[in-house]
Amino acid sequence: MGLTGPEFVLLSLTVGVGALLQVSVGFGLGMLAAPVFSLVDPSLAPTAVLLLASGVTATVLVRERGRADLRGCGWALVGRLPGVLMGALLVVALPARYLALLVAAVILAGVAVNAAGFVPRRRRSSVVLAGMASGLMGTATSIGGPPMAMVWQRLSGPELRATMSAFFLAGSLMSLAALTAAGTVGSHALRGTVLLVPAAVAGVLAAGPLTRRLNVRRTRTAATALAVAGAVVLVVRQFV
Template sequence: MTGAEFVLLSLTVVVGALLQVSVGFGLGMIAAPVFSLVDPALAPTVVLMLATGVTALVLVREGGRADLRGCGWALLGRVPGVAAGALLVAVLPARYLALLIAGVVLVGVAASVAGFVPRQRRSAVLLAGMASGVMGTATSIGGPPMAMVWQRLSGPELRATMSAFFLVGSLMSLAALTAAGTVGAHTLRHSALLAPAAVAGVLLARPLTRRLDVRRTRTAATALAVAGASVLVVRQFV
């Protein structure tokens, strides 16, 4: 990895962590396409490791507001999804895994733009948890299904519930990926090198969140995610 590539990954992690703290998700959606472009071996494992640390910090700050019952049903659904996602990582060639990451980003953005709002029923939360397990383990992008099913929650409650879900869910995914043999010295080393960038994003989030317009922030993040996914798709065919 060149110095320029490391700077690009660090900046991506800072922005992704800031967004994760501000709205409850976003690190995977922004970082996964960029990591896949720079080094496919880093996605999804390194992104999941960084996201685990960020969500843990958010949960410490706002954990008392989490909807633990809803989180429990979502995690129950995530269990079979994690197994399926780990299987995809184990059997898919790097090229197809990259296309899957790009596809997940673009479908998530399309659903958000379309304004799809499922009812927050137990069955919907279970299915969203399962989808998040597959997507989160295979691509590190498990936020869109949960964001859609929990979007009626207030800002602090949404961030706390999403963080509780993703902390446990990411640990489940990392355990499955470890069993599948995708966690090694290469991913651990880069996770450690990029951890300071994640901490910087978390620290910047507190003073900046009050000044940021949530709608504009989400729009900018969506645009970045679409751009990264689009470049990733083009890269596979060039």
């Protein structure tokens, strides 16, 4: 894969912790992994992160089966399609440096909006627009969670996890199809994904016994802080 031992360990830990958070609190893998992957090996992002996230979200969907808001998910996917196409164009057009800065900007903007307490009404139009934004951001940076988390934040815990997982499983497959058509999915990213699958599996398995012990609010705060730290380091690296 072209990585040193410490780099592979760092990516494995990031994927493991991200998978644990994704299963336990409904988000985490994309926000944690995208800046770290962009720092360590930009050629792995967004493909490897999207592939790993697809497997983890499928696991969450199986665990929370029957609780997803399928109608809302459907409207979000209607919006996701044009967003995916725009995101694929960005990946083709932007150099790696600017994609890295975009990753950081998406993380920091999502955290800022969440901190401001913005809660959009869960109407059809807002769900479609959130889906479009998620498609663009998720395809270009592998971080498509913030728009959907905002529009669906009033759902109960299990319903939120199930609905977001259904949306992200279908949406990630759409993004991967668009990136493949654009010719940006390489064998290096696929090999890297295969090598990191055990870390994702370990995170999913660890989530089972740990979920009941985790304080959801504190865990989300810690995950957000880690993502922000990664985004800041990523920005600094582009200018040093």
